[in-house]
Amino acid sequence: MPGRAYERNATPAAxxxxxxxxxxxxxxxxxxxxARAARGRRETWLGGLATQVRDGALSVPAGSALEVVSAHRGRSTAKSCHPGCR
Structure with a gap:
């Protein structure tokens, strides 16, 4: 399945x-x-991507991991699954 590629200059830091x-x-x-700080930064970054997908600002392939995670609403059906996303 295709996914979202990192920008070339962001890969070493990630x-x-x-x-x-x-x-x-x-x-x-x-x-x-x-490790805890790195996890927080990665979760915030991923939450931002999920928010962009939900808002329609970022298009991803159907069935990709990011599309599936972005569509997830959790038990409460609220859009927010993590403080980094909404």
Whole structure:
């Protein structure tokens, strides 16, 4: 299934954040704090993408992961599934 590609200049930073996120699993101290911060940034970024899809500002392929997640309304049927999106 096709998905949304990263912008070329954003890929190295996103890769570093994902490494920090995984590297901090089940750790204590600074590694854990970096992982938590990276997760928050990634969730905010993904929430922004979901908001753009819901608002019609971003078009994604039908059936893509982003389209499915953006269509999800949760138990309350509210659009917001995370503080980073609405």
């Amino acid at each position: 890769a570093r954040e994902l490494v920090a996120l995984v590297d901090g699993f089940a750790t204590l101290g600074p590694r854990h704090w970096r």
